[in-house]
Amino acid sequence: MDKLDEIDLKILRILQKNSKQTTKEVAKALNLTSSPVYERIKQLENKGYIKKYVAILNKDYLNKSITAICMVSLRYHNEGFIDKFEQQVKNLKEVQECYHMAGKVDFFLKINLESLSDYHEFVRLKLSKIENIGILESYFVLKEISSTTEYDI
Numbered sequence: 451m452d453k454l455d456e457i458d459l460k461i462l463r464i465l466q467k468n469s470k471q472t473t474k475e476v477a478k479a480l481n482l483t484s485s486p487v488y489e490r491i492k493q494l495e496n497k498g499y500i501k502k503y504v505a506i507l508n509k510d511y512l513n514k515s516i517t518a519i520c521m522v523s524l525r526y527h528n529e530g531f532i533d534k535f536e537q538q539v540k541n542l543k544e545v546q547e548c549y550h551m552a553g554k555v556d557f558f559l560k561i562n563l564e565s566l567s568d569y570h571e572f573v574r575l576k577l578s579k580i581e582n583i584g585i586l587e588s589y590f591v592l593k594e595i596s597s598t599t600e601y602d603i
């Protein structure tokens with residue numbers, strides 16, 4: 451990866467806060483003209499620093515206010531079993547995030563649903579159908595204290 455200069459870092463900081471800003475608005479914030487800022491943004495996209503642009507939705511307005519954290523430990527840990535589990539979890543639309551972990555558990559899953567009954571049905575009808583799950587621990591978020599998609603750069 452190329453080393454980013456301060457202007458690139460400033461562009462990334464601005465876009466992390468609001469990716470809907472126009473090139474002209476970003477350029478104005480940097481006291482630059484639009485053309486070089488446009489070129490820099492395109493380079494950041496092409497080099498993979500910017501993966502995609504998204505809208506962050508309000509889960510409460512969408513009736514997805516129950517956040518469950520599932521800690522999954524597998525029975526068997528060879529490559530084939532891990533790959534199969536990862537593929538099966540990718541196919542579960544309820545899983546918002548999934549991380550392969552080091553430590554006491556193998557996988558961390560974040561799920562947002564409408565109700566505890568929906569979570570029960572998700573576990574009973576979908577997650578439990580995945581082979582090789584040894585232990586499944588569920589935790590429920592009582593209050594979201596801090597949440598961001600921004601990196602400290």
